[in-house]
Amino acid sequence: MGVRLRFTLLYGVLFLISGAGLLAITAAFSVSRTTHVAPPGTGQPPAEQIARLQEELASASAAHTRQLLAGALVGLAVMLLISLVLGRAAAGRVLRPLRRITAATRRITADNLHSRLAVAGPADEVKALADTIDDLLGRLEESFAAQRRFVADASHELRTPLATVRAAIDVAEAKPAPPAEVVRLAGRVRTELDQLERLLEGLLVLARAQHGALDGRTPLAVRSLIPAGVPVEGADFVTVGNPVLLARMVSNVVDNARRHNDPGGWMRVTLRDGTLVVENDGPVLDPGQVATLGQPFRRLGADRTGSGTGLGLAIASAVASAHGGSLGLRARPGGGLRVEIRLP
Template structure:
């Protein structure tokens, strides 16, 4: 029972606990004040002498009768005063209880106000605005120490994020040079005048394919680092319908090669958004590439672009086998793939949908991945909606 009571108390808000504590203190102070007042009043009643009324000399019997009446009258007055004092004490105690709770809540709110400010500011800071600091004013107390500690943590996190992004970008750039050298050397070796054995040609083609895969992987690293860095330099208003249509036209040959049926009747021009043209185009390309690559021959792709409330929505659904939702939810993370169980091939670097998620987050949107109950995948990208008139004018 004691353990359950402790857990229940720990689950209450801090302000409620402070209110109960301060209210109890104020109430105990009021009870003590009333108790002292009653004790002093009782002592004065007990020790007060009974005065003999002045007047003529009375007989013994008349004097005793008068004294009896006076004592009876005095007892009635004392009882009346006791009742009045008791009623007044009860009313004062009730008023003091209400005042104690109100004062306790006010004092608790004043004490917790800096903590609420720190909590709200910390919740607002994310990976995109780690440069912000709490910078809590006030004297050097416990709250100030807490704010300074959080500022130091944010500074270290900002440095760590920046170092990580620089490392990915620099490593990707540096690795491009040896890859280009290897590809050039391979082309020179294959292009020699003397006959090249068929086995060597097959090996060269395989190495070239692997180099292309590494090149795409590095390009994905660069895009992911740029997206997470938040560098939206070429901002513009554009229609998701136009972007998706352009991506479909560019991949018409791949769609035909896999005999895919594309249902794009719900692609409209009313889904306008604002952001980096390069990144949003890459986002649409990755979504379409994912729908083509991870689809079986003779399958289908259904595309929808629409304006839903304050969001521009892009939905791409594909055919395929029934997938596990827990595994699908992890596809937005880098290097997460469903493997050959999904498409029968191991193509892809595992960065496509993670780049889509990063681009959507950089634009204030999100990515939702769902396994269709009938089989296949549903990819939904939600972005902030831009005014259509401004987009058309642009």
């Protein structure tokens, strides 16, 4: 039996019950009070007796009409309340499968895409919806698995040619008395290889944070994630997550504050109530451009390019989001940047 047919039968039964109840209440009012007409007195002229009977019949008819109207109004009010109660109960029963589907769907995240709704019951619209969601979850699981395989394969396949080029440079430099041009070229190539390896590592970490399952979750003190030698203010707190990714997130934010600081400027790291705040000194920044720094390869001007990859804050934002938190960026009025990471 489909949902449409069940709704049709349910509404039909409710209307039938309401109509029957209304008729019963009205009938009860109509028979509860019966107006008796007194017999005509003797000795009165027939014309007066007829006039008197007509008046009494009109009065009885008006009273009966008022009685029926009052009964109908009372019955309507009572049946309205009963209909609301029955309708609420019926709607709750009909929508119960949808509430179960909604609750089960909300419990499914990127970490447990293997879960399914597996709704049992007749082949109606509700089960068709649940089966469609299960099919969608299956396709999402396959897509996430393919992305994880790509990250793992790329980590190996892209590092192999880089290692080969680096080995070739080492061999060229290891020859007896290599030409100065070879040494100079080898140094430039090695510098570019280091930059390329940092970029590759950043891209792989970003892909893992955005599309990979966060395995190895463990409780961590946030203060322990901050690089050694960095002064920290405020009270420490504990979060649950992947230690490697969380440490990378914190180090990226701290390194960004160090790299883009004024000479002799200051940097401050503060912990409070599930929030890590990193602030640094520097030039006044455009708030509109600062809001885009959490995206890959976004930088502010040529003075912020340096030797970075443009992925540090993007990785930090992705890691925070993967752990159920957020990363906020704000330009300080006096110059510099304020990075605020909220963690559950």
